[in-house]
Amino acid sequence: MTAVAVEEQIRTPRVVPRRVPLSRVTAVELRKMFDTRSGFWLMASIVIAATMATGAVILFAPDGELTYSTFATAIGFPMAVILPMIAILSVTSEWSQRSGLTTFTLVPHRGRVISAKAISSVAVGVVSIPLAFAIGAVGNVVGTSITGTVMVWDVSLTDGFYIMLGNVLGLLVGFMLGVLIRNSAGSIVAYFVYSLLLPTVFALLAASHAWFRDLQPWVDFNYAQGALFNGSPSGEQWANIGTAGAIWLALPLAVGLTLVMRSEIK
Amino acid sequence: MITVETLTKKYGGFTAVDNITFTARSGRVTGFLGPNGAGKSTTLRVIAGLTPPTFGSATISGRRFADLPNPGMEVGVLLDASAQHAGRTGRESLIVAQRLMGLPARRVPEMLEMVSLTDTEAGRRVRNYSLGMRQRLGIATALIGDPEVLILDEPANGLDPAGIRWMRDLLRNYANRGGTVLLSSHLLHEIEVIADDLVVIGNGRIVAQGTKAELLEAAGTVVRSPRVGDLQKALGASGLTATRSADGALRTDADPELVGQIALLARLALTELKTADSTGLEEMFLELTEDTQREGAAA
Numbered sequence: 001m002t003a004v005a006v007e008e009q010i011r012t013p014r015v016v017p018r019r020v021p022l023s024r025v026t027a028v029e030l031r032k033m034f035d036t037r038s039g040f041w042l043m044a045s046i047v048i049a050a051t052m053a054t055g056a057v058i059l060f061a062p063d064g065e066l067t068y069s070t071f072a073t074a075i076g077f078p079m080a081v082i083l084p085m086i087a088i089l090s091v092t093s094e095w096s097q098r099s100g101l102t103t104f105t106l107v108p109h110r111g112r113v114i115s116a117k118a119i120s121s122v123a124v125g126v127v128s129i130p131l132a133f134a135i136g137a138v139g140n141v142v143g144t145s146i147t148g149t150v151m152v153w154d155v156s157l158t159d160g161f162y163i164m165l166g167n168v169l170g171l172l173v174g175f176m177l178g179v180l181i182r183n184s185a186g187s188i189v190a191y192f193v194y195s196l197l198l199p200t201v202f203a204l205l206a207a208s209h210a211w212f213r214d215l216q217p218w219v220d221f222n223y224a225q226g227a228l229f230n231g232s233p234s235g236e237q238w239a240n241i242g243t244a245g246a247i248w249l250a251l252p253l254a255v256g257l258t259l260v261m262r263s264e265i266k
Numbered sequence: 267m268i269t270v271e272t273l274t275k276k277y278g279g280f281t282a283v284d285n286i287t288f289t290a291r292s293g294r295v296t297g298f299l300g301p302n303g304a305g306k307s308t309t310l311r312v313i314a315g316l317t318p319p320t321f322g323s324a325t326i327s328g329r330r331f332a333d334l335p336n337p338g339m340e341v342g343v344l345l346d347a348s349a350q351h352a353g354r355t356g357r358e359s360l361i362v363a364q365r366l367m368g369l370p371a372r373r374v375p376e377m378l379e380m381v382s383l384t385d386t387e388a389g390r391r392v393r394n395y396s397l398g399m400r401q402r403l404g405i406a407t408a409l410i411g412d413p414e415v416l417i418l419d420e421p422a423n424g425l426d427p428a429g430i431r432w433m434r435d436l437l438r439n440y441a442n443r444g445g446t447v448l449l450s451s452h453l454l455h456e457i458e459v460i461a462d463d464l465v466v467i468g469n470g471r472i473v474a475q476g477t478k479a480e481l482l483e484a485a486g487t488v489v490r491s492p493r494v495g496d497l498q499k500a501l502g503a504s505g506l507t508a509t510r511s512a513d514g515a516l517r518t519d520a521d522p523e524l525v526g527q528i529a530l531l532a533r534l535a536l537t538e539l540k541t542a543d544s545t546g547l548e549e550m551f552l553e554l555t556e557d558t559q560r561e562g563a564a565a
Contacts, residue, residue, distance in 0.1 A: 016335075017334075017335050017336035017339045017340065018335055018336065019335040019336065020335070020336050020366060020367070020368070024365070024366065025366065027365070028365050028366045031362065031365065032351075035358045036351060036353030036354050037353050037391070038353050093351060097349075097350070097352060097353075098346065098348070098349035098350075099349065099354075101316065101345050101346055101349040102343075102349065102407060104315075104316060105314050105316065105331075105338075105341075105343045105345075106338045106363060106366050106367065107337075107366065108315040108337055262318065264316065264317040264318070265316040265317070266311070266316075
């Protein structure tokens, strides 16, 4: 290849670039979750929703129920919606906003970009859930001092850890749907079908068919995850989470990843 | 240098890119010309590793795109200026690229200045950008890593005449410094003024390629005579195919000298004899793509 040799003489010698490390891709993906207006407000909504839920408990909960678990439950509802949305949009915006055209040419390994998105999404979950719970804790202190009732801390650190784990699983469900569907609106709709319709169908099935009742914990991911929100899960309950999670999270995620690797970025 | 070898891309039964081979050399601007839907964008996406080829390969300085350790510092790619997150500011879009490549922060204001985006404009969100501003931002993103190779899909779209002039000068200087430029267009005049080499594509196949000078030469001869019918017969007798255009001129692939000699031997007076110039390239482009372009297919 003499032609190549000649060309290299014409060009000034250059530093051979080093491979972009995954840590840098992750840091950039994390930045991209905050640097748009919608992204910023989605992040802000974690704090806003936690504060509003806490305020609502102080205002409307009966004095006898003004315990920390009431706050934690109230905060849990908006978290279960917002966190998966964050994960969904971090993936789907590359397709819906078509910014993937730049992202995947600057990092031509889709697996690395998707991994970086998974890591940064989970990081957001792991940081924001304790933050939301801290807001609830402030609410518990303020609320009980207003009503003059006894301050009750009925959520242990272990419980809190399981709740966080449950929320991270919910976030990963959103992530999975984003990878599988790769369209913002479609993934968000799919998430609501997944988290609202599917449990209802399983509940009806369990109510009407006895054979399904024993099977439900093994195939209903939402049902299996319930154990995380009700104290320490037993060994069998962990197995339930693992099995149902394999069906409803790991398997579709694998399908989605295969599609992402093969698909064409337009 | 960009090397495309026997590249084919099929979508089910449809062949978008059909066995194409070409090279974009360094120090030169290579124009990738073809009507809409000819397969230009698909080819560029394959080069950039965004579309897997069905067959064949595309390499940048001998390496596949995916094997480049930090592609932004070796290849600047702008495939679609509209493909940027609408909710991000122009500056932030550049910062994302700068961080990903691991470049110093000063590159961002440098690039904004180079593409003439003001501070205020850089602070606006991309959704409020005109197509011309998006092209400038896209060029800034492509050039921020100071790459040796530039791949641009229809970069003049949305630019005003001054912007087109600016783009042309920028690409010329870039190639003069030894860079490789591959740019696509469906407008011949746009590419004619900037390109050194041309690759003409129609219906997924390369229909002509070479230096601009070669292709201009290949455009042949335009000749006029009061006895145009006799001239056409005389040329035909010598084995040349001459086509009569609407204004009565004859066009043939042979060079003017040969046409003149044939006319002399046939004792025919000529009123005009010249090399088909740039309008010839245009007719060649239309002719080459006639069977493949949409208007032709509908007729």
